[in-house]
């Protein structure tokens with residue numbers, strides 16, 4: 001691999017030879033059949049039109065499947081009209097499924113709430129009426145900053161119902177991160193809560209919103225006109241009369257009838273900010289018709305969903321794309337019954353997840369490798385205490401899953417029989433792109449394997465030539481797909497530049513990959529300056545900017561070091577300003593700067609280690625050679641440093657670190 005930033009340590013994956021063919025019993029009942037691949041290959045657009053008609057309800061049917069004339073901005077099903085909330089909720093009621101449980105909420109303290117599709121319809125309608133009464137109209141943006149609650153799902157669907165794109169900001173992000181996202185989206189309303197339960201105590205959310213929209217010298221006034229506040233914990237909150245409104249009071253007063261606003265298929269459904277290779281997060285834009293089609297299609301086939309018998313649980317937070325597509329839109333459009341859980345896997349004990357699986361007889365579980373590895377570390381005896389025999393399909397997403405964790409997931413959680421689907425996709429792709437199909441694919445531990453029917457992906461070399469089986473290179477998507485991003489909010493140039501310029505006319509995902517001898521795809525991690533910590537994307541540049549924004553820091557370089565539990569962990573190298581460098585206590589500096597990053601971005605971005613150095617390794621063109629820093633961070637012998645402007649720098653860094661800190 002030619003890239004300086006290519007992650008290391010995953011090559012051993014490719015020696016994996018075990019495969020697990022589907023059982024005859026599973027294959028016989030599976031939604032997916034081998035012919036699905038053939039149908040899609042024979043008529044790419046016809047296949048997607050079929051999915052769109054079968055899985056989505058249209059107000060006005062579309063006549064055109066794809067308009068690619070303005071590439072790379074695609075238009076799918078463009079002359080059709082529909083409403084996402086109608087598809088996720090109302091049509092199940094209209095078609096007689098109103099009494100089916102949509103959401104089975106489990107709060108961290110153990111409180112529960114069961115919501116049927118009919119109840120969800122009333123709640124969403126009320127919330128839609130409330131938003132309209134606050135002046136939110138079609139096209140206006142609403143920011144949602146909430147923990148995992150029923151209200152979070154209701155809030156997203158209420159926005160969709162009135163054609164107001166939502167932008168969910170993960171509740172773990174800081175006030176500053178929230179402020180910049182509100183400003184970029186120019187949102188009118190924020191929906192938040194007093195707080196949420198996290199590891200046994202009530203943690204506040206509302207103060208971050210107050211801080212994010214407070215006037216700040218030199219900055220324009222916030223675009224936010226109202227703050228809707230869900231009462232979850234009952235903790236005290238500061239209140240700005242006229243601006244702040246209790247969610248429960250407003251909803252109680254609102255009408256339960258609401259007519260959905262029918263929108264064009266290409267109407268924006270949501271903006272979701274994600275880290276890129278520069279300091280400024282990208283507002284990934286998704287529209288309605290194509291996104292819903294692929295969300296429903298993938299959810300049906302990849303998880304083999306049988307909506308009237310399965311109990312589905314995706315452990316993702318709505319703050320991430322997985323929570324959008326596989327908690328809200330995919331499962332609800334398909335009429336699934338699902339569990340949502342507010343808290344952490346270890347509250348109040350390390351068996352909490354498995355207790356939930358047993359209690360609700362969860363049959364499909366979708367989670368992340370970092371969680372699987374954590375549970376693996378806690379030991380087999382913890383899940384062993386619970387009845388997990390209801391589980392019949394297991395999913396993984398967010399980062400490469402190492403074969404060891406995959407085997408553990410299969411054996412201990414899946415009872416050695418539930419197929420595992422390792423699903424590769426991104427915020428930008430909107431829905432799953434590469435994954436085995438349960439009942440069809442013989443699975444391989446550690447490989448996402450095959451593009452789904454209707455998806456064309458490849459691994460190419462530096463010159464965009466497909467690599468032969470056994471070769472490695474970059475993962476690309478060579479044909480448009482329905483759920484693809486339609487741009488970066490307010491920055492078309494950045495969209496073209498980020499995804500479509502590395503290889504002419506094809507989408508570059510930013511991931512390195514290999515094809516094995518069978519042609520199966522193995523993901524090797526990011527090839528750019530994006531880290532993956534516990535399945536969350538973090539930008540090295542964004543954390544570097546946060547560090548440098550502290551008065552003590554002159555320069556900073558951040559790398560992702562391989563980590564057994566979290567995939568990667570953040571390691572920062574900083575050069576202190578000389579006025580601070582003299583008598584700085586490394587321990588104190590580390591603590592101070594870690595907290596500073598938590599404040600600037602959020603606790604998930606906190607560097608695991610911060611090393612104070614006197615120089616950083618740079619190429620002659622001034623590019624920091626992160627590869628060398630990664631060697632240091634991972635305690636390896638430092639690699640080839642011959643392209644450094646000053647080749648003695650690495651010796652200096654290594655010797656400085658060897659000295660007792």
Ligand code: 6R9
Nearest residue numbers: 397398399400422423424425426427523537
């Ligand atoms: C859905 C989601 C996207 C990045 C992606 C890749 C990594 C996701 C993966 C995977 C290997 C998988 N990634 N799934 N790598 N195997 N099954 O995670 O979206 O947060 O945007 O991250 O995550 O590096 O490019 P997002």
